Amino acid sequence: MKSKMETLKGKNITDASHKDLYDVICAIVSEEVNKGWLKTEEHCKQKQPKQVYYLSMEFLIGRLLESNLLNVGMWKVCNESLRRLGFTPTDVYKEEHDPGLGNGGLGRLAACFLDSLATLSYPGHGFCIRYRYGMFEQRFINGYQTELPDYWLKEPYPWETRRADEAIEVQFGGNVTMLKRNDGSLEFKHENTDKVLAVPYDVPVVGYNNEFVNTLRLWSAEQVDSASHLHAATSNYYQQLEHNHSIEQISGMLYPDDSTDEGKRLRIKQEYFLVAASLKKIINDYKAMKQKSLIHLHEKVVIQINDTHPSMAIPEMMRILMDEEGFGWENAWAITTKVFAYTNHTIMSEALEKWPISMIQELLPRLYMIIDEINERFCQGIWFDYPELRDSIPQMAIIADGQIHMAHLAIVGSFSVNGVAQLHTDILKNHEMKNFNKLYPERFNNKTNGITHRxxxxxxxxxxxxxxxxxxxxxxxxxxxxxxxxxxxxxxxxxxxxxxxxxxxxxxxxxxxxxxxxxxxxxxxxxxxxxxxxxxxxxxxxxxxxxxxxxxxxxxxxxxxxxxxxxxxxxxxxxxxxxxxxxxxxxxxxxxxxxxxxxxxxxxxxxxxxxxxxxxxxxxxxxxxxxxxxxxxxxxxxxxxxxxxxxxxxxxxxxxxxxxxxxxxxxxxxxxxxxxxxxxxxxxxxxxxxxxxxxxxxxxxxxxxxxxxxxxxxxxxxxxxxxxxxxxxxxxxxxxxxxxxxxxxxxxxxxxxxxxxxxxxxxxxxxxxxxxxxxxxSSDRTIQEYATGIWKLDKQLK
Incomplete structure (x- = not known):
């Protein structure tokens, strides 16, 4: 620690501040973590195991220094060293700001799951947005809650690595034209779009005492350099600044207020930004393995949707397979429904996500066309194959009453739907989603939540x-x-x-x-x-x-x-x-x-x-x-x-x-x-x-x-x-x-x-x-149940 302080900070340890010590310990731990990270990546490249990709709008990971010290076996040694040097370990560790990547149980669960995946040596990745601001810093003034900005990134975050070379372009708006190919099939062109660059920042997820390190990938929204004139109007300097600001808003804040139309549009953009960038990364990784056709994607990839927020991944996968990879509807749907699994987190109807049709049409015109087709085929399937459920079609439809029901989309497009406690799953199956359970009884299952006991x-x-x-x-x-x-x-x-x-x-x-x-x-x-x-x-x-x-x-x-x-x-x-x-x-x-x-x-x-x-x-x-x-x-x-x-x-x-x-x-x-x-x-x-x-x-x-x-x-x-x-x-x-x-x-x-x-x-x-x-x-038990019951993963014993 003393030599690292001299080389990194140019200071004697006796002159170091708590922040200096924090930075130095992070650097020491990162060297150790990076060795396992590289080994894990090389192992997965060679063995090409099936991997889980966990899509969530939240990962409430908390401070990582102590956790990483614990998992690499350096926690007690570090505590003793700090005490010998005359410092209180907790005073050093609290220099780390809690990352503003989550709000409550949904995000903390996702963080515990990543911890257990790595500890059990299952290959898996989390995907989220790199919000510059967390939900908010809460202060009480005269007893009332006051919200202040949670700018958790005001200091460089020591655990992230920017991967600008793996940035992905995401498109919004524009218009769709339909053309007929020579073979009679249809081709869709999505033009005049607003383009946003999704720049990844990778955070290591360290397994306990096993040198196995998975990845949490965080996407940051940035301007596309080559697209400085996305619209003619943006050639005006001030309009350009406003346009850039609207791009940055996509990864600006966790859960913007969606009580206004503008807030709703931003939430939709955030959700699509997450899934579009993540799916492109997943498919790129699959292709890099030089695997067989994407028809076999499910053999190497399973995507878990954590609540409805990432459920636009289902029509986005269809768009990629049909518009970019040339699959017809039936093959694209077969691939999609073998890849996605959905975790439901609520039975309260007011909390089940719905979006106005008009907003999806405006922001994601091609995706809306696909959702509309999914809905049409789904409703027709009920009409012809399940006459006893015909009267329930209005309650089961993906598109109804001017809105898109995201939970219905997630159920229809997934091979697994799980609740998170036995009572919750029973209520889903027997009450809230009972008609879906009649259609797909094999899909519904329970995985009671867990926490990382470490x-x-x-x-x-x-x-x-x-x-x-x-x-x-x-x-x-x-x-x-x-x-x-x-x-x-x-x-x-x-x-x-x-x-x-x-x-x-x-x-x-x-x-x-x-x-x-x-x-x-x-x-x-x-x-x-x-x-x-x-x-x-x-x-x-x-x-x-x-x-x-x-x-x-x-x-x-x-x-x-x-x-x-x-x-x-x-x-x-x-x-x-x-x-x-x-x-x-x-x-x-x-x-x-x-x-x-x-x-x-x-x-x-x-x-x-x-x-x-x-x-x-x-x-x-x-x-x-x-x-x-x-x-x-x-x-x-x-x-x-x-x-x-x-x-x-x-x-x-x-x-x-x-x-x-x-x-x-x-x-x-x-x-x-x-x-x-x-x-x-x-x-x-x-x-x-x-x-x-x-x-x-x-x-x-x-x-x-x-x-x-x-x-x-x-x-x-x-x-x-x-x-x-x-x-x-x-x-x-x-x-x-x-x-x-x-x-x-x-x-x-x-x-x-x-x-x-x-x-x-x-x-x-x-x-x-x-x-x-x-x-x-323990989330170890929960993840073991997911891995064997839903994801069909193999432990990677190095």
């Missing part, structure tokens, strides 16, 4: 990881299911005492961070009750804060009330245009400002809302959590991965029977999880019958009446009308996510948690059971 336990919680290794050995690092050996120790008092000490230290670290960043002093002996996820009505942060208000009301009435001290920790970003979610953030912060400063309740409850949730912040919170809030309305959460992260770190779950909570419950057993609320079938029965009344709940439960009236009357606001929107929204929409209905059950279940936590030996025993079963939720 980042979320080994790296994020070294105290716990060391305790586990000292107790059962280190084989669990490569075989996470071996964590079940901990079940032998559920009543081992010395181990339980050590586990309690680990949790206490982690809570002290988080309490220190909370004080440093917010000024709030929290009791590290209190229950750390954690809800960290995207702010959304169905995830029900509102139910959580209603419980806090209820406890506060109880304490105001009886300050001597015997409750276990509790610290409620929230982290969440609301989409910039999501007014109601932002109102909930304001409510939580307002309640916090009142509760935290009320001396009459003797500090028995505290509320903390930490700003700007990201991977690095999650890595601080997860190891310290006692209670994991997984309280979405049953049937609404596809899977969840925060539940897995906190379970793996010894937190106990309070949750509905939703998503992967069900599978957690089935593993750990009823005594080791706190389940409450309506079941999925009860929720759906209320929706169908219309017999639920939020007004009745409001009038018949005096606790709810008090809380709602406090919102209406300004008790928790700076003026009388501050939270009336929440009050009226719950009543006027009839509480669509059953916050009021589940309130009683939620409060009672929290009382059980309060009682259970008082008996620390039993609580820690439950914690051990959760950790022991968490290996099932």
């Amino acid at each position: 980042r979320w336990l080994l790296m994020a919680n070294p105290r716990l990881a060391n305790l586990i290794s000292e107790t059962i050995g280190t084989r669990w690092v490569n075989r996470p299911r071996e964590l079940t050996h901990l079940l032998r120790y559920v009543n081992d008092n010395p181990l339980l005492e050590r586990l309690g000490h680990v949790k206490e230290k982690n809570k002290q670290d988080l309490a220190r961070y909370i004080h440093q960043t917010t000024g709030i002093l929290v009791d590290d002996q209190s229950i750390f009750d954690v809800q960290i996820k995207r702010m959304h009505e169905y995830k029900r942060q509102l139910l959580n804060i209603f419980h806090v208000i209820y406890l506060y009301n109880e304490l105001k009435e009886n300050p001597q009330l015997d409750i276990t001290p509790r610290t409620f920790i929230f982290c969440a970003k609301a989409a910039p245009g999501y007014y109601f979610a932002k109102e909930i953030i304001k409510l939580i912060n307002t309640v916090a400002s009142i509760v935290n400063h009320d001396a009459t309740i003797n500090g028995k409850i505290k509320v903390v809302f930490l700003e700007n949730y990201n991977v690095s912040l999650a890595e601080k919170i997860v190891p310290a959590a006692d209670v994991s809030e997984q309280i979405s309305t049953a049937s609404k959460e596809a899977s969840g991965t925060g539940n897995m992260k906190m379970m793996m770190n010894g937190a106990l779950t309070i949750g509905t029977l939703d998503g992967a909570n069900i599978e957690i419950k089935n593993l750990v057993g009823d005594p080791n999880i706190f389940i409450f609320g309506l079941r999925a079938e009860e929720v759906n029965a209320y929706y169908q019958s219309g017999q639920y009344s939020a007004s009745d709940m409001y009038h018949n439960d005096e606790r709810i009446t008090q809380i709602m009236d406090q919102l209406r009357d300004g008790i928790f606001g700076h003026h009388d009308t501050e939270f009336t929107d929440i009050y009226y929204h719950l009543l006027s929409t009839n509480d669509p996510f059953f916050i009021l209905k589940d309130f009683e059950s939620y409060v009672e279940t929290h009382q059980l948690i309060d009682e259970a936590y008082r008996h620390q030996d039993k609580w820690l025993s439950k914690s051990i059971v959760n950790i022991a079963h968490s290996g099932k939720f």
Whole structure:
């Protein structure tokens, strides 16, 4: 490290800043990573194995320095070296900015999958956009969310390599002319287009301790040098600048606001930009292998679509095969439907992506023609072959009501459609997509999500990881299911005492961070009750804060009330245009400002809302959590991965029977999880019958009446009308996510948690059971299921 500092920075190590050290360590690690990267690339060139290409609009990869140090076997050595030199490792590592390439669970899942692919030695690549700005930096001003630019690339990113020689041209707009060839077939010419250059930046994805390195390719939108006069109008200097700016916007920001037509157009451009560049790269790689005709593409290539955002890849593949490679429709469709697999991440109809026909026609005229033909053939196929489904054609069509339904396109054009938890898949098959399941029963399958235990336990919680290794050995690092050996120790008092000490230290670290960043002093002996996820009505942060208000009301009435001290920790970003979610953030912060400063309740409850949730912040919170809030309305959460992260770190779950909570419950057993609320079938029965009344709940439960009236009357606001929107929204929409209905059950279940936590030996025993079963939720298991069940990949043992 000293010699590298001298050659790279021209400094003595004693004069180095944290940033200098960060740069030098990155350079040292990169040399090691690049060796494995080159070896992996050469191996794949020689062996030509089948590879998976994972298309996703998000990869929430988090900071990579510590992860890469861990995976190449240098993490402990580096930490010791820094300490010997008088530096604190965490002060050096936090010089890295979290890449702004993702927002929530979808992107974090994709990142975990890449980690597991490389660790299991499966050849695979991720494709995403190199957004210059992440979603946003979240700040609270007077309790309100304020969005600031997340310019994560203001410093050079040490893990990326620009590959300008592999840039690909992507075309938008223009017009399509149809010509008849001599053989009678049709030829389509796409002319007068706006051209954009997709310039790749490659980031290595390092396998754990195996010298296997895959690639995450990020596409940056840049001007085509030779196309400085794409339109006659752009010869004007200012118009040219505006045109260049519109090109740069394509890779400018993750999830631009699509509440306007202009925002929608930009989102469509982003999605097409990603898939057009990625497919061209995939086909170029296939041709470079000097393989047989593209008719055999599926033997070497499988493309996984992560949610609907990349589903334009299906018609784009058809366009390439027909317009550029000369295939007829039937052969092109046969190739396409053998190559694509689709992961569905939601059953909420409002979240299923749809685009106006007119916009696709304007921006992607040739692609629209292909989508229209796919739809026509699909609907005709149902009409002639499945007469019993004729009445369902309007609900199943890819194009209907002036919109293109991207989920329908993804299902029709893929050979595999998977949900991400067993309940989610069952709902897809039996309710939301039941007619598609009747058509294609062989396509639907389940792959329950997972997380990489190397980042979320080994790296994020070294105290716990060391305790586990000292107790059962280190084989669990490569075989996470071996964590079940901990079940032998559920009543081992010395181990339980050590586990309690680990949790206490982690809570002290988080309490220190909370004080440093917010000024709030929290009791590290209190229950750390954690809800960290995207702010959304169905995830029900509102139910959580209603419980806090209820406890506060109880304490105001009886300050001597015997409750276990509790610290409620929230982290969440609301989409910039999501007014109601932002109102909930304001409510939580307002309640916090009142509760935290009320001396009459003797500090028995505290509320903390930490700003700007990201991977690095999650890595601080997860190891310290006692209670994991997984309280979405049953049937609404596809899977969840925060539940897995906190379970793996010894937190106990309070949750509905939703998503992967069900599978957690089935593993750990009823005594080791706190389940409450309506079941999925009860929720759906209320929706169908219309017999639920939020007004009745409001009038018949005096606790709810008090809380709602406090919102209406300004008790928790700076003026009388501050939270009336929440009050009226719950009543006027009839509480669509059953916050009021589940309130009683939620409060009672929290009382059980309060009682259970008082008996620390039993609580820690439950914690051990959760950790022991968490290996099932390693992304290694999930990827193994994808690799054998969908992708048909072979491990590359070098």
